[in-house]
Amino acid sequence: MHLKKILGIESSCDDSSVAIVNSSYKVESLFSTNQIKEHQVFKGVVPEIASRTHTKDLLSLVELCFKETNYSFADIDAIAVTSKPGLVGSLMVGTTTAKTLALAQNIPFLGVNHLEGHMVAPFLQDTSTPAHNKLTFPFLALIVSGGHTHIYSVKSLSDYCLIGKTLDDAAGEALDKFAQLLGLTFPGGAELDKLATHADSSYFNFPRPLSKEKNANLSFSGLKAAGSRLVSGLSKKDLLKNKAHLAASYQRAVVDTLIKKLQQAQEETQLTHIVVSGGVSANSLLRQEIKQWCKNKNLHLSIPSLKYCTDNAAMIAFAGYLHMKEGLFSNQYLSPTST
Numbered sequence: 001m002h003l004k005k006i007l008g009i010e011s012s013c014d015d016s017s018v019a020i021v022n023s024s025y026k027v028e029s030l031f032s033t034n035q036i037k038e039h040q041v042f043k044g045v046v047p048e049i050a051s052r053t054h055t056k057d058l059l060s061l062v063e064l065c066f067k068e069t070n071y072s073f074a075d076i077d078a079i080a081v082t083s084k085p086g087l088v089g090s091l092m093v094g095t096t097t098a099k100t101l102a103l104a105q106n107i108p109f110l111g112v113n114h115l116e117g118h119m120v121a122p123f124l125q126d127t128s129t130p131a132h133n134k135l136t137f138p139f140l141a142l143i144v145s146g147g148h149t150h151i152y153s154v155k156s157l158s159d160y161c162l163i164g165k166t167l168d169d170a171a172g173e174a175l176d177k178f179a180q181l182l183g184l185t186f187p188g189g190a191e192l193d194k195l196a197t198h199a200d201s202s203y204f205n206f207p208r209p210l211s212k213e214k215n216a217n218l219s220f221s222g223l224k225a226a227g228s229r230l231v232s233g234l235s236k237k238d239l240l241k242n243k244a245h246l247a248a249s250y251q252r253a254v255v256d257t258l259i260k261k262l263q264q265a266q267e268e269t270q271l272t273h274i275v276v277s278g279g280v281s282a283n284s285l286l287r288q289e290i291k292q293w294c295k296n297k298n299l300h301l302s303i304p305s306l307k308y309c310t311d312n313a314a315m316i317a318f319a320g321y322l323h324m325k326e327g328l329f330s331n332q333y334l335s336p337t338s339t
C-alpha cells in the first residue's frame with residue numbers, strides 16, 4: 001500500500017495535537033493546544049481535566065490542519081495515534097477518535113508508542129529545516145521528558161533495547177518540582193532554564209545521583225529531596241536573593257547526571273549516532289553540553305528543533321508512517337485498503 005499522507009493524533013498527557021506528515025517526513029501541518037492554564041492551579045496534570053480537554057479540542061485541531069493544507073479526508077491515507085504510554089483516559093480519547101475517523105473514512109490506523117515518536121522527532125522535516133537531518137539507524141537515544149528518562153539502543157523502530165532508565169522520577173519532574181519551590185509557574189522547566197541563564201551554576205552544591213555506578217540507570221528523587229531541603233532551610237530573603245543561582249546549580253546537577261549516564265551508555269554500546277529528544281531536550285544547557293561532547297568525541301548528534309522537543313502529533317504521524325510502510329496496521333481486519 002502506498003502511503004503519502006498520514007494524519008497523526010497525540011493526546012497522551014496534557015497536549016492535544018494533530019498533524020499531517022507526508023512520506024518525505026515533511027510536516028505539512030501541525031496544530032496543538034496545551035492545557036497548562038487548566039492544570040496550573042493544581043500544580044500538576046489532573047487526568048480527568050486532561051481527558052475532557054482532549055475531547056473538546058481534538059476534532060477542531062483536525063479541521064485546522066485541513067484548513068491550512070486545503071486537504072480533506074480524501075487526501076489522507078492512514079491515521080497514527082498515540083496508544084501508550086500515558087494517562088489512560090487521555091489515551092482513550094485519542095485512540096477512540098482515531099479509530100472512529102479511520103472506520104468512517106475506510107482508511108487504516110495504527111496505535112503508536114509515544115516514546116518511538118520522540119525517538120524520530122529530530123528527523124522531521126519542515127520548511128524551516130532546509131539542511132535536513134536524515135533518519136539513519138542505529139542510534140543511541142536519550143528520551144528525557146516530564147514522564148520519562150530512558151536510554152535506548154535503537155536498531156530500528158521495531159528493534160530497540162533499553163540500556164538505562166530512571167529508577168524513580170523523570171528529569172523533567174525533578175526540574176518542575178524544583179521550579180515550583182522557586183515560585184515559578186507549572187510546569188516550570190522552561191522558566192527555570194531562562195532564570196538560570198546568567199547565574200552561577202557552581203554556587204550551590206547538589207548531588208549527582210548514581211554517578212559512581214557503572215551502568216546507565218539514573219535517579220532523581222534524591223536530588224529532588226536535596227533541593228527541597230536546601231530551599232526550606234533558606235529565609236524568604238535569601239531565597240529571593242539566590243533564586244537564579246539555585247536554578248542554575250540545580251539545572252547543572254540534572255544536566256551533568258544526564259550527560260554522565262549517556263556517556264556511560266555510549267561507552268557500553270559504542271554507538272556513534274546520538275539522539276536526544278523529549279521536552280527536556282529543549283533545555284539550553286543540555287543542548288549546549290551535548291553538542292560539545294558530541295563534537296569532542298566525533299559523534300553525530302540528532303536533536304529536534306525546539307518545536308518538536310515537547311509532545312506533538314507530527315512525531316506520532318512520522319513513527320506511525322515508518323511502521324505502516326513496513327505493513328504494520330492496527331485494523332487490518334477492519335479495512336480492505338490495508339491489505
Ligand code: KG4
Nearest residue numbers: 145146147172189190279280282283310311
Ligand atoms: O515531552 P514533554 O512535552 O511531555 C512529556 O512526555 O512529559 O515534556 C515536558 C517536560 C516538562 O517537565 C517541562 O518542564 C520540560 O519538558 N521542559 C523543559 C524545557 N522545556 C520543557 N525542561 C527544561 N528546560 C526546558 N527549556
Ligand code: ZN
Nearest residue numbers: 145278279311
Ligand atoms: Zn513526551
